Amino acid sequence: MVLSDLARILVVSLYALGTVLYFVGMFRRKEKLKSAAGLCALAGFSLHTVSIGIALAQFSFATLPKSFYIKLLSWSLLLVFFIVWWRLKLGFLALIASPLALLLYLASLSLPSEKAVMPESLSGLFFGLHIAALFASFALLAMAFGGGLVFIHLERKIKTKEKLLGFRKDLPSLATFDKINHWAAIIGFPLFTLGLVSGFGWAHSAWGKVLTWDPKEVVSLLIWTVFAFFFHQRLAMGWRGRKPALLAMWIFVFAVISLVGVNYFLPTHHSLKP
Amino acid sequence: MRNDIYLLGLNHRTAGVEIREKFAIAVCGPSDSPLFPLAPPVREIMVLSTCNRVEILAVGQGPGIPAAILEQWAASRNQDMAELEPYVYVHQGMDAVRHLFSVASSLDSMVVGEPQILGQIKQAYVQAVNQGTTKVILNRLLHKAFSVAKRVRTETDIGSNAVSISYAAVELAKRIFGDMSQNTAMLVGAGEMAELAALHLLRAGIKKIFVANRTFERAEELAKQFKGHPLAFDELFGKLEEVDIIISSTGAPHAIIRAKDIKPLIKKRKNRPMFFIDIAVPRDIDPDVNNLDNVYLYDIDDLKEVVDENLAQRQEEAARAAGIVDAESASFETWLKSLYLHPTIVDLLKQGEEVAAREVAKTLKRLAPYLAPESNGEVQRSLEILAYSLVRKLYHDPISFLKRRAEEEESVQRFIDIARRMFNLDHEDAPDDAHLDRKRNPADDPPGQTCPPQER
Numbered sequence: 001m002v003l004s005d006l007a008r009i010l011v012v013s014l015y016a017l018g019t020v021l022y023f024v025g026m027f028r029r030k031e032k033l034k035s036a037a038g039l040c041a042l043a044g045f046s047l048h049t050v051s052i053g054i055a056l057a058q059f060s061f062a063t064l065p066k067s068f069y070i071k072l073l074s075w076s077l078l079l080v081f082f083i084v085w086w087r088l089k090l091g092f093l094a095l096i097a098s099p100l101a102l103l104l105y106l107a108s109l110s111l112p113s114e115k116a117v118m119p120e121s122l123s124g125l126f127f128g129l130h131i132a133a134l135f136a137s138f139a140l141l142a143m144a145f146g147g148g149l150v151f152i153h154l155e156r157k158i159k160t161k162e163k164l165l166g167f168r169k170d171l172p173s174l175a176t177f178d179k180i181n182h183w184a185a186i187i188g189f190p191l192f193t194l195g196l197v198s199g200f201g202w203a204h205s206a207w208g209k210v211l212t213w214d215p216k217e218v219v220s221l222l223i224w225t226v227f228a229f230f231f232h233q234r235l236a237m238g239w240r241g242r243k244p245a246l247l248a249m250w251i252f253v254f255a256v257i258s259l260v261g262v263n264y265f266l267p268t269h270h271s272l273k274p
Numbered sequence: 275m276r277n278d279i280y281l282l283g284l285n286h287r288t289a290g291v292e293i294r295e296k297f298a299i300a301v302c303g304p305s306d307s308p309l310f311p312l313a314p315p316v317r318e319i320m321v322l323s324t325c326n327r328v329e330i331l332a333v334g335q336g337p338g339i340p341a342a343i344l345e346q347w348a349a350s351r352n353q354d355m356a357e358l359e360p361y362v363y364v365h366q367g368m369d370a371v372r373h374l375f376s377v378a379s380s381l382d383s384m385v386v387g388e389p390q391i392l393g394q395i396k397q398a399y400v401q402a403v404n405q406g407t408t409k410v411i412l413n414r415l416l417h418k419a420f421s422v423a424k425r426v427r428t429e430t431d432i433g434s435n436a437v438s439i440s441y442a443a444v445e446l447a448k449r450i451f452g453d454m455s456q457n458t459a460m461l462v463g464a465g466e467m468a469e470l471a472a473l474h475l476l477r478a479g480i481k482k483i484f485v486a487n488r489t490f491e492r493a494e495e496l497a498k499q500f501k502g503h504p505l506a507f508d509e510l511f512g513k514l515e516e517v518d519i520i521i522s523s524t525g526a527p528h529a530i531i532r533a534k535d536i537k538p539l540i541k542k543r544k545n546r547p548m549f550f551i552d553i554a555v556p557r558d559i560d561p562d563v564n565n566l567d568n569v570y571l572y573d574i575d576d577l578k579e580v581v582d583e584n585l586a587q588r589q590e591e592a593a594r595a596a597g598i599v600d601a602e603s604a605s606f607e608t609w610l611k612s613l614y615l616h617p618t619i620v621d622l623l624k625q626g627e628e629v630a631a632r633e634v635a636k637t638l639k640r641l642a643p644y645l646a647p648e649s650n651g652e653v654q655r656s657l658e659i660l661a662y663s664l665v666r667k668l669y670h671d672p673i674s675f676l677k678r679r680a681e682e683e684e685s686v687q688r689f690i691d692i693a694r695r696m697f698n699l700d701h702e703d704a705p706d707d708a709h710l711d712r713k714r715n716p717a718d719d720p721p722g723q724t725c726p727p728q729e730r
Binding site: 159172173176238243 | 568
């Protein structure tokens, strides 16, 4: 128990240190600080990975504590961020990924460690798909949110010919920020769909009916509708730039509302409340 | 013997272009005999002459040096000294050092932060080295100037934003498209600025350039220059769908590209962004184009504004750069002072004694188990005598050699400098690659372009 407490403190401090170093490196323009921040985040992430592995080995699916899920969400966010960093060279998104992951991790520590109430007839496959697909999709939306924020700001400045001096040349181009939005559509939406379908499939096998009109289910379906619209506009109608950036940001906001508002304050079988 | 550094010069602020032309010192080949042969009291000299400035750097002793150089300078141009004198500034000592560092860092340039001046100084220096007119002090001073310029460039933003219209346009394109390796550009009409912009685009890695012109021959000619594809003028609209960046500079009396021409293209292009650069007056592209989504239009006034902002920012950065120049001047001053004989001997002996003291302490520690407590002091004294006399005897010959050289005015500085470096008295770490470029042939450098085409 002491060892795992130490690991938790270490993860939190590594994430916090990484976040602070990245912000300072960004604004003071010190590449070395940014690399150090990356190393801190990577070290914290490795430790985080190990602790998740241990938790998975220790508990069976049905007995995992509620806090585990939020910890897993924090982990998925960083995983997706590292992939985006590697593939799109958007290390810049650390500005959103690292504080958010830290926040989620801290939130997971404040949650009760009691186990979540799980239906008996639990199928590991459904469960894994449901959680993994939705968390990865949430992480992609977070990236699209951060990318979209900068895109909209930078785009407006270029369009209105305002001063660009505050923006440095090492900042990625509009095209790069648009690419992360594209990822949110072509990868994020199918994952979100998969997550919902496996969730309903699981509900069917557990409770015998697909839809139980639980608040979480209703909100998720609403979000899915907006997400589907986004997917369609981006891929079929060829939307690019400002409009899809804004739309993806809204979807992320809805997802956060659904995560915080519904899971915490409304009576639902996804409740995080003790 | 004193080393006074003098710097005489005129620049675009002190003298008009006629005067600068009159007194410019022709750039000659390295084999030519120097314009200013070394003659006492001048021991070292270097001449920099560009279209915006002449700077003559001299090291020697005696207050008569500036006047002598001025006279030689006027005479070499067959002009009267009295005519030259009012335009010339004379800096001495640390002021001269600071001025040189500012010039090398491009803080004194007409367009602050433009890097060509550094190359010009390097060339002037290579020439002076080949003519044998630089020695210890100028060698050190110029190398220091190069490193100051490099520091200013990396530690401030002085050169990081475009200050020419065509380059500002390409910087904006980079903001929109990134590396541009998948993007296509089109020149509509030709003109110096449009061609420059096309060159910048090529250098930035653009995939393909189309050139459309009213006279097809001219389009072909330009296309060849940019390895592009010529287009007849009426093919232009057909190709617009493929093109991401359009640089327009025709002499047309009114707009040739309108928002209603572009609107249908946007859908066909699946909203891929387009960037229009209109450098024609009157404008070629209807300003309404900028209101379309994912389409950006900059005309010449917009670009001018960007350039003006960047220039203002360079001025701010220049203040930070001046701090670097001051700090580096101070460190050069320390070195200059150390070039006298006495401080060098003191440093040398001090270094030797430090080594001796260290070794004595180490040996005593090792001997401690074998020594009786009462003999301890005696052993220490003997060891110290041994070590210190070794140092003094070993350093005796180098020191008397330096003292003998001090009798000869010419060579003492060189030997003092060598001694300081050989014994590493200034505690400098030479990087491994310090002398890699020694063997490079200066003739490999591109020939100096003293007056690049002025864009603005």
